[in-house]
Amino acid sequence: MIQIIEKHLQLEFPLGHHLHCLIAQIPNRLERRAHLFSVSNPEEQWLMVKGILELVAAGEGNMKRLHFLMLPESSLPLSRFDEMLAIIEGGFRCNTVTMFGLEQLTLAEYRRMLIRFHADNAEALELLERDVDSGDILSMPVNWCCIAVKEATGKLRVFLEAKTHPFRGEEFLDKDHDLYRGRHFYFFRGEPACFNFMTLICLDYLYRDLYSSNIRQIIDHANRLFFTKRQSLDAIFVIQCNPKPEHSSYRDVLSGYYGEYLEDTPGVRDTVTVFGNCSDQSEIEGVNCGDHCYGVSFVVISGRHKMLKYREREFASDDFHGAPVCRLRFGSGTRLFYFNLPLHHELDPRSSRVPLKVHSVLHWTDAAGWVKAGNGEDQKTLPEG
Secondary structure, three states: OOEEEEEEEEEOOOOOOOEEEEEEEOOOEEEEEOOEEEEOOHHHHHHHHHHHHHHHHHOOOOHHHOOEEEOOOOOEOHHHHHHHHHHHHHHOOOOEEEEEEEEEEEHHHHHHHHHHOHHHHHHHHHHHHHHHHHOOOOOOEEEEEEEEEEOOOOOEEEEEEEOOOOOHHHOOOOOOOOOOOOOEEEEEEEEEOOEEEEEEEHHHHOOEOOOOEHHHHHHHHHHHHHHHHOOOOOEEEEEOOOOOOOOHHHHHHHHHHHHOOOOOOOOOOOOEEEEEOOOOOOEEOOOOOOOOOOOOOEEEEEHHHOOOOEEOOOEEEEOOOOOOEEEEEEOOOOEEEEEEEOOOHHHOOOOOOOOOOEEEEEEEEOOOEEEEOOOOOOOOOOOOO
C-alpha cells in the first residue's frame, strides 16, 4: 500500500483570504528512446517553460500574488532540472509552491536524486531501498515529479514523487521496460496558515485494486487529521499528460470524494481539486487520439458552493455531467490559466458569491512570449463537455 508521508512547511499564506494558482497548459512532445519517454526537442520545450518562470518572477499585474504553479507531467527536460531549481530559488517570491513533471529516468538515477535531496526525502528513499533490496530493478523507468517549495524564510525545499500507477503504454512484458511504481505520497502541512495540500501524478488519483484505493487512503488520512487537529485537506493538485482528461473514471471518483456516499468525510469536504493537463498540441509517440484529446484542465469543488453554470470562449462552469460538484473547465489550447482557490464554504457561504474567479488567460506567441488571450487567431472554441 502507498504510504502517506507528512511534511511540515513554513508557508505564510494570507489568513482568511483566497490563494492563487497558475496552470501552465503547455504541449508535451515525447518520444521513446531506448525504454524511456524523453522530450523530443529539449531546447524548444525549455524556452517555453523558462518563459513561464520569467513571467512568474517578474510578477507583473497581480502575478505577485501567485502561490501555486503547476506544469504538466513529463514536461521538463531532465537536463534543465538544476537550472529550473535555481530560477525558483533565486527569482521566485517566498511562499511559492511549484509542481512539475520531468521526463523519465531510470530507477538508479531516481535513487541518486533522492540521495541528493535526502534532507527532504529520507522516508521516500527508505521505501525505495526496500524495493531495490528485493530484486534487480534499477534499470526500470520512473515517471516522476518535483514539488519545489520556496518557504517564508527563502529556503528551497525539494520533494520528489514517483508515479504509483502506469497506463497501458507504460506496462510491458519485459520488466526492464515496465514502469516502476512509486511507494509514497507527500501530505504537506503549511504553517502558520494551516493550509494542507497534496500533489499527485495523473492516474494516481484514480488507482485502486482489490485491497486498497489511493483516494480512499487520502480521505482516511484527512479525516484523521480533522478529528485529531480539526484541520482538513485544503487542495489536491493533479499534474497530467492525459489524452482522456474527462474520462468517466474521474467523474466517478470525484462523485465519491465529494458526495459522502459511503461515510462522512469532513477531512475533504472543502478540498479544491485541480487537474492541470498538457495542451492539445502535444505529440506522444505511440499514443493516437482525435481532436481535443489533451488539454481541458479543470478545477473541482464541492457542490455545496452552488456555482451557477456559465460559459465563455476560454472556460466554462458545470457539474461534470450531474456529479455533486462545481467544476471550472478550461479549453484545450496552449494556455496559462490564472485563477483563485476558493475559501472554505463556511467562511463565505453566500449563494451570490462566485467562489472561483479566473484572473487571466494567456497564450504563447513566438514574437512576444506569453500575452493575454484576446480576439487573435490563436483563440479556440472551448470543446463541448
